[in-house]
Amino acid sequence: MSDPHVPALSPATVVVAAGRPERAQGAPVNPPIVLSSTYVSQGVQQPGELLYTRMDTETWHPFEEALAALEGGEHPGVAFGSGMAAIAAVFSLVPAGGKVVLPRHAYQVTLGFADDLAARAGVEVVRVDVADTDQVVAALDGASLLLVESPTNPMLEVADLPALLAAARERGVLSAVDNTFATPLGQQPLAHGADVVVHSVTKYLAGHSDVVLGAAVARTAELTATLRSYRTLHGSIPGPFEVWLALRGLRTLALRVERAQANAAELARRLADHPDVVEVRHPSLPTDPGHERASRLMTGYGSILGVRPRGGAPGADAVVGAVRLWVPATSLGGVESSLERRRRFATESLTVPEDLLRLSVGIEDVEDLWRDLDRALDRALRALAG
Secondary structure (H helix, E strand, C coil), X not given: CCCCCCCXXXXXXXXXXXXXXXXXXXXXXXXXXXXXXECCCCCCCCXXXXXXXXXXXXCCHHHHHHHHHHHCCCCCCEEECCHHHHHXXXXXXXXXXXXXXXXXXXXXXXXXXXXXXXXXXXXXXXXXXXXXXXXXXXXXXXXXXXXXXXXXXXXXXXXXXXXXXXXXXXXXXXXXXXXXXXXXXXXXXXXXXXXXEEEECCCCCCCCCCCCCEEEEECCHHHHHHHHHHHHHHCCCCCHHHHHHHHHHHCCHHHHHHHHHHHHHHHHHHHHCXXXXXXXXXXXXXXXXXXXXXXXXXXXXXXXXXXXXXXXXXXXXXXXXXXXXXXXXXXXXXCCCEEEXXXXXXXXXXXXXXXXXXXXXXXXXXXXXXXXXXXXXXHHHHHHHC
């Protein structure tokens, strides 16, 4: 229970202060890494006693506690071996023959997992435009799970989370929000009524493109226990060193997000006026369809851009090949700026434009990023023109 005499900490402070060891003279400031697959045990295991690392290890706890504090959860998070392992744990809550409502635009592997679940377990999968609140609410009748991304990957649609989560709760539908793009600094879905929040920790939380990790934070103790049981039974556990690295990366989350968001907004503004750009998507732009909703519901607009250059898919590919500072790579949320054409993946949603570039804006100097991107647009499209 929180101390009423101690003011609540801001999220920028929580990322630094949460998950620390108890203060004692001579104690370490950072939690240690325990690299052991098993623990000394004789007789009946006592409550809280560690036995085997597939079940639990103390190295997970500081990160799980810090993430829960950031998301406003009352119960520790559950770390998984990858973001998709966390998503799989959420999908495991859907019974055979159940119904899942999820965005038409979302992480392609999440959509693929839902389709696989439909084929294997007879689950009905309904894809919706999450920006269309009425459409989503209408699809909830008889659903077992509502899974939302906001902003969506890669189209950056912004959902009215309070309205959607309230509608799900009224209908007895379990709700989960993938909060990877926004991060807990941008929004806290549990405060809006979500049952579970999911993260690809690989992205912004760890933040250095050197960890593959996932996590979930649940509203109730019962749901937390269910997710932990799934992790144990399916062996979808993270390595201790990866979790320790993620906690270390978390310490600078507020600074990284602040810089990356500022860079993204400035680049979006410039690209919107660029003669070689057909369309820019970023909620910071007053003309963006998600601007009003993001301004009202989020803290910041995120650091992912959707950019469609002239020249169609060949033009987009040429831009990716022409950059020198930006990194042509998949994934996102690292300190480095990266970009890719999303429809290069055959499994990407067919309603994503063929020429859409997804830009993950990092923390470099914005003028360097702009010069490289502007030069790449000019070189690539001049080359296409012959």
